[in-house]
Amino acid sequence: xxxxxxxxxxxxxxxxxxxxxxxxxxxxxxxxxxxxxxxxxxxxxxxxxxxxxxxxxxxxxxxxxxxxxxxxxxxxxxxxxxxxxxxxxxxxxxxxxxxxxxxxx
Amino acid sequence: xxxxxxxxxxxxxxxxxxxxxxxxxxxxxxxxxxxxxxxxxxxxxxxxxxxxxxxxxxxxxxxxxxxxxxxxxxxxxxxxxxxxxxxxxxxxxxxxxxxxxxxxxxxxxxxx
Numbered sequence: 001x002x003x004x005x006x007x008x009x010x011x012x013x014x015x016x017x018x019x020x021x022x023x024x025x026x027x028x029x030x031x032x033x034x035x036x037x038x039x040x041x042x043x044x045x046x047x048x049x050x051x052x053x054x055x056x057x058x059x060x061x062x063x064x065x066x067x068x069x070x071x072x073x074x075x076x077x078x079x080x081x082x083x084x085x086x087x088x089x090x091x092x093x094x095x096x097x098x099x100x101x102x103x104x105x
Numbered sequence: 106x107x108x109x110x111x112x113x114x115x116x117x118x119x120x121x122x123x124x125x126x127x128x129x130x131x132x133x134x135x136x137x138x139x140x141x142x143x144x145x146x147x148x149x150x151x152x153x154x155x156x157x158x159x160x161x162x163x164x165x166x167x168x169x170x171x172x173x174x175x176x177x178x179x180x181x182x183x184x185x186x187x188x189x190x191x192x193x194x195x196x197x198x199x200x201x202x203x204x205x206x207x208x209x210x211x212x213x214x215x216x217x
Contacts, residue, residue, distance in 0.1 A: 031203045037146075043195060043208035050203065086148060095148045 003027045004089055006096035014104055019074040021099045023087035032070050033088040034061050037098070046072070046085075079103045108132050111196050111209035118186055119217055126181045126212045128196030136202060137179035139171060140195040142211070148195070154179050155201075186216045 004025045013019055034046040047054050047061040049070065054061050063070040074081055082103045087096045109130045118124050130137060139151040152159065152171040168184045183190060193213050199206040
């Protein structure tokens with residue numbers, strides 16, 4: 001069992017839907033990182049969280065340190081949001097297995 | 106200007122060869138990383154360097170060795186390449202473990 005688990009592993013939705021991707025971890029961390037990997041392979045850092053909630057455009061990330069859980073939300077999803085979303089926890093830099101999101105127009 | 110750059114982008118080589126992948130960051134960051142992404146797209150950290158000291162060294166074969174000539178560079182050397190080394194290797198940097206990381210575009214290594 002991975003120290004970091006993401007769910008779901010694959011998610012297909014219609015354009016405009018509200019998306020939630022979950023990340024649970026079992027190790028002690030100082031921060032959690034949400035990454036986005038596009039179909040072309042490039043990786044982009046979305047958020048780094050150590051507590052609470054962060055918002056950037058249509059993306060929202062939350063973390064509950066006590067429950068060892070983080071969520072990434074996408075409002076008004078768009079086909080360009082289709083990518084693999086990965087959560088990674090620091091200090092040990094352990095990664096979840098990724099969630100492949102496909103948004104259909 | 107590219108923040109984190111890796112070269113080469115593609116590398117095809119035969120089993121048994123020795124190869125290097127270079128990584129440079131112009132962000133003034135203190136920490137650099139190497140990751141391996143396998144065919145299942147699972148991303149795994151290999152090495153982390155902080156101020157030229159190896160901080161994290163996951164259980165990777167000792168055929169892999171990171172070399173950091175200065176704070177802006179972390180090169181990955183691979184000796185005696187094996188078929189299973191075929192993967193995409195990503196370099197990244199961050200100011201510290203607690204701050205946002207910036208990734209290179211990846212190097213697709215194919216061992217034939």
